[in-house]
Amino acid sequence: MVDAVMFDIDGVLTVSWEPVPGAADAVQAVRDRGLDVAFVTNTTSRAAASVAGSMRDAGIDLRDDELLTATVATASHLRDRHHGATCLVLNDGDTGDDLAHLCIAEPPDTAQVVVVGGAGPTFSYDALDDAFRALANGARFVAMHRNLRWRTSRGEQLDAGAFVLGLEAATGVEATVVGKPAAAFFRAGLDIVGGEADRTLMIGDDLHSDVLAAQQLGCRGVLVRTGKFRHEDLEDPAGSPDHVIDSVADLPGLLDQLSG
């Protein structure tokens, strides 16, 4: 029995914001079955409102209150755990109003919290060195995610996790991860669908951050062979997905099997 579906976005429903073939129909098929839906994404390059707009432009039916991004989750985390702290934010992209309430440290290496988001050209030596010095001076370390790579229309690209690892190694300060694979992030997703974990499918292209992490919470993990999927994922000693499908277009068929 399945009551709800949580979708990863990048690599599952879209690649470089272009829809994966069949994605819109798959989401609609889930809705037509009366299942609750959430979209849980480690996207840090854009504001949640912009992500939602892109999804709707791609024909994918998404309500704003069904979407949880790592950036929005990070804003909540900072409000709850580091209220009023000065922050150094290292994130490539335009997060709009999502992080607008933060108190930005000046100069940057005096920050009380170092926040690392998605990697890109802003990850210059100077910016990383500011983060290093703030951490060495006692700042707390928050990572929106620690993905090592992601799939774009240019192929695979290096992501922020590599820089998080480097800063951890250089300073001995461990990052608190807010987005996937953090359990709290999936719990927030389950709050959106209002479902029991064991009746919820998590659909992702990242074996570790999407599938195995959700399975740890009791969700059923579905790995798609799109996005960052690699054949080696199927032999990973860390664990196996409950189900593997070629793409999200095959989700309605899987739901038929599971309910049959």
Ligand SMILES: [Mg+2]
């Ligand atoms: Mg993904």
